[in-house]
Amino acid sequence: MRKTLPWLLFVGLFVFVAIYAFVFPESQMPVRIRTDKVWTIEQPIGQRLFESDDFIILKNTVFAYLNDEWIDIGLPPITDRVELPYGLEWPEPAIAMAHAEGGTLYAVYSSLTRMGNSAEVAVWDGGWSRETVDDDVLGLLKLCASPEPVSAEILKVGIKSKIRWNEETIEIDTPDITGSWANKVPTVREYTYQINDDGRIERLKDGIVTAVSSRDELNPFLVQTEIISDGESIYVLLENRSEDEPEGWVQVLNRDLSHNEFIVTRHNHQPVSVAMWGEDTLLMLWDDGVLSGYSMWGQEKFSFNLCLDQPLDMVSTGSVAYVLSDRGLLLVSPTARKSRIDVWPRIKMLGLVEEPQEFTLFIGTESMPVIQMKGNGIQLIQIMGYKDGMLATFSVNPDELPSFSRVAGEILVETEEGHEVVPCSFIPSGLVREFKVFSDVLLDLESGEMVNYEFVGDGQISIDGISPEIHKVYFDHISGKVFLVTPKPFSPH
Amino acid sequence: MKEVFLQFKMLFSSPRFAVSNPPSVGGSLLAGVIILLISFPLLLVGSLSSSTVSISVFPPSTLSPISAFAFAVLTQLMCICVPFFITYGVDGARSYLSNFAIIQLPGFGLALVGFLYQEIFWHLYRILPISGLTANAIYEAVLLLYPALVLVLFRYILIWKVATDIDQSPWRLFILIISHLGLSGLMWYLGGLI
Numbered sequence: 001m002r003k004t005l006p007w008l009l010f011v012g013l014f015v016f017v018a019i020y021a022f023v024f025p026e027s028q029m030p031v032r033i034r035t036d037k038v039w040t041i042e043q044p045i046g047q048r049l050f051e052s053d054d055f056i057i058l059k060n061t062v063f064a065y066l067n068d069e070w071i072d073i074g075l076p077p078i079t080d081r082v083e084l085p086y087g088l089e090w091p092e093p094a095i096a097m098a099h100a101e102g103g104t105l106y107a108v109y110s111s112l113t114r115m116g117n118s119a120e121v122a123v124w125d126g127g128w129s130r131e132t133v134d135d136d137v138l139g140l141l142k143l144c145a146s147p148e149p150v151s152a153e154i155l156k157v158g159i160k161s162k163i164r165w166n167e168e169t170i171e172i173d174t175p176d177i178t179g180s181w182a183n184k185v186p187t188v189r190e191y192t193y194q195i196n197d198d199g200r201i202e203r204l205k206d207g208i209v210t211a212v213s214s215r216d217e218l219n220p221f222l223v224q225t226e227i228i229s230d231g232e233s234i235y236v237l238l239e240n241r242s243e244d245e246p247e248g249w250v251q252v253l254n255r256d257l258s259h260n261e262f263i264v265t266r267h268n269h270q271p272v273s274v275a276m277w278g279e280d281t282l283l284m285l286w287d288d289g290v291l292s293g294y295s296m297w298g299q300e301k302f303s304f305n306l307c308l309d310q311p312l313d314m315v316s317t318g319s320v321a322y323v324l325s326d327r328g329l330l331l332v333s334p335t336a337r338k339s340r341i342d343v344w345p346r347i348k349m350l351g352l353v354e355e356p357q358e359f360t361l362f363i364g365t366e367s368m369p370v371i372q373m374k375g376n377g378i379q380l381i382q383i384m385g386y387k388d389g390m391l392a393t394f395s396v397n398p399d400e401l402p403s404f405s406r407v408a409g410e411i412l413v414e415t416e417e418g419h420e421v422v423p424c425s426f427i428p429s430g431l432v433r434e435f436k437v438f439s440d441v442l443l444d445l446e447s448g449e450m451v452n453y454e455f456v457g458d459g460q461i462s463i464d465g466i467s468p469e470i471h472k473v474y475f476d477h478i479s480g481k482v483f484l485v486t487p488k489p490f491s492p493h
Numbered sequence: 494m495k496e497v498f499l500q501f502k503m504l505f506s507s508p509r510f511a512v513s514n515p516p517s518v519g520g521s522l523l524a525g526v527i528i529l530l531i532s533f534p535l536l537l538v539g540s541l542s543s544s545t546v547s548i549s550v551f552p553p554s555t556l557s558p559i560s561a562f563a564f565a566v567l568t569q570l571m572c573i574c575v576p577f578f579i580t581y582g583v584d585g586a587r588s589y590l591s592n593f594a595i596i597q598l599p600g601f602g603l604a605l606v607g608f609l610y611q612e613i614f615w616h617l618y619r620i621l622p623i624s625g626l627t628a629n630a631i632y633e634a635v636l637l638l639y640p641a642l643v644l645v646l647f648r649y650i651l652i653w654k655v656a657t658d659i660d661q662s663p664w665r666l667f668i669l670i671i672s673h674l675g676l677s678g679l680m681w682y683l684g685g686l687i
Contacts, residue, residue: 016638347626
């Protein structure tokens with residue numbers, strides 16, 4: 001026993017560290033989450049682009065009727081896309097489909113149809129394969145791509161008071177959660193609040209409008225979609241309907257509806273729904289199925305991926321949340337546990353950084369924290385008092401760092417309460433311009449400038465006035481997009 | 494005190510023999526309290542908080558250091574000494590108290606690990622070229638949590654040896670475990686009320 005004990009301890013060390021580090025890397029996270037399916041939708045729901053006895057085509061997937069049930073066959077796989085530098089992604093392409101007799105489905109990514117009289121399309125005939133088709137089928141595909149009025153949709157009545165389904169052909173048993181969904185009209189003291197038809201917030205007292213918010217400070221693309229309250233302030237979910245900036249914000253208004261501040265956003269992601277969890281946490285559901293929790297001043301407390309393709313809506317009863325997706329309803333139960341040290345694990349992922357910029361980090365301590373950095377490119381600028389804690393401001397400088405490589409580091413925060421490690425990362429991006437391809441010109445999606453181009457073989461293009469020694473051009477025939485990349489420090493990598 | 498040091502020395506060669514030949518109750522209690530007095534400030538400034546089982550089960554964090562220390566000693570007696578008394582009578586309580594110092598030794602080790610991590614290893618982490626959530630978790634697991642886990646287990650092994658040295662009856666051991674868990678739960682509840 002005495003001889004085996006050191007070996008036992010040695011092996012135990014590896015087992016323990018492996019389990020701890022790889023299964024619970026965020027082990028200090030004070031919130032755990034549990035999801036339960038309340039009910040699963042048997043038939044697909046959502047915005048139907050096309051429907052027949054054999055297929056239902058939704059925006060993001062296709063269902064085929066096989067063996068007396070609807071099977072998700074997905075979209076045809078995308079192949080032959082040029083690999084982009086790290087940190088850049090091709091957009092999801094538009095897809096057109098046509099249903100031929102005999103249970104065959106044709107699908108083509110939209111930009112291909114412009115390239116000639118025939119094109120390679122994906123064919124579903126029990127499995128996805130590739131086939132070259134001519135004008136006749138291409139014409140059919142174009143016709144079917146036009147989005148008809150939605151045949152199934154989800155109605156939000158009032159502010160989250162009820163969710164119901166108006167699809168006549170689908171019978172859905174709405175679970176008995178009436179009590180949970182009730183009483184969601186935000187109230188502060190004697191006032192209630194609602195979104196009026198022109199997208200402003202109204203404050204009502206005894207049914208009479210006593211104040212209306214201003215949209216003067218709002219970008220015209222920002223649309224208010226939901227409002228909630230913590231009993232003191234109003235939190236308004238702003239959806240950005242501009243295609244170029246698909247991100248939303250939460251606007252915080254005081255009870256008089258005068259502007260206060262904007263909090264909470266995620267780069268390149270649109271918020272779907274907002275709710276209160278407990279008394280001091282904002283739950284945000286994002287379009288990629290991520291559920292995040294934020295403090296009332298916008299500090300991220302936790303973030304979980306619920307693995308949903310199409311999250312649609314969320315309501316919270318205070319302690320649990322119901323999340324609706326195109327596949328059913330999930331009951332999500334976040335569970336707080338007291339952390340050993342009062343540390344909120346946070347990760348600062350700044351994404352692509354083209355120019356020097358700043359970001360802030362809130363530290364919930366009244367004494368002056370000691371902050372140190374590990375890694376390149378990020379520097380502490382200042383620490384100042386902010387509300388009940390300290391706000392540290394950092395600068396990110398991508399210059400002189402290799403473009404399109406992930407730069408990772410850590411912000412080490414030491415306070416009287418303990419220490420916190422905040423991993424941070426960014427991708428120095430150089431200069432990136434995104435173009436849409438037309439038959440004779442490229443359109444710069446940001447500046448609106450048009451430039452000439454020509455095909456140079458191998459499916460690549462050359463842009464007028466662009467030197468291949470300095471710049472790199474990436475063309476995607478599937479989405480019809482071009483990225484023009486100028487790496488920093490202005491030398492090809 | 495000489496007997497206590499002899500027992501400590503024997504702990505590393507034969508733990509069973511060490512608990513079977515304890516020093517006097519008075520000497521053991523005195524040495525145990527001295528160890529607790531050294532361990533407590535180490536825990537207060539270290540990375541393992543005073544709620545670590547080395548000192549007590551769950552002392553409330555809102556108490557002043559002196560009150561927390563008193564609560565910790567009380568919890569120690571309530572959660573271990575009383576179960577020994579319930580299970581084995583006066584002999585059991587006396588046996589635990591005469592091994593009081595040796596049972597605090599792994600607790601001192603825990604306090605030391607937490608202190609070293611906070612004062613040395615954490616500062617080392619800041620200059621090492623490693624970063625990321627997983628790297629941080631590995632570092633913390635190797636240098637803080639695993640040693641703490643081993644010491645906690647070792648402490649319970651010592652308590653087990655003290656118990657089996659008195660009587661190896663499975664039924665009595667079962668009563669000892671149940672009463673320990675029950676009283677620990679009670680003290681945890683009381684700690685929450687304070």
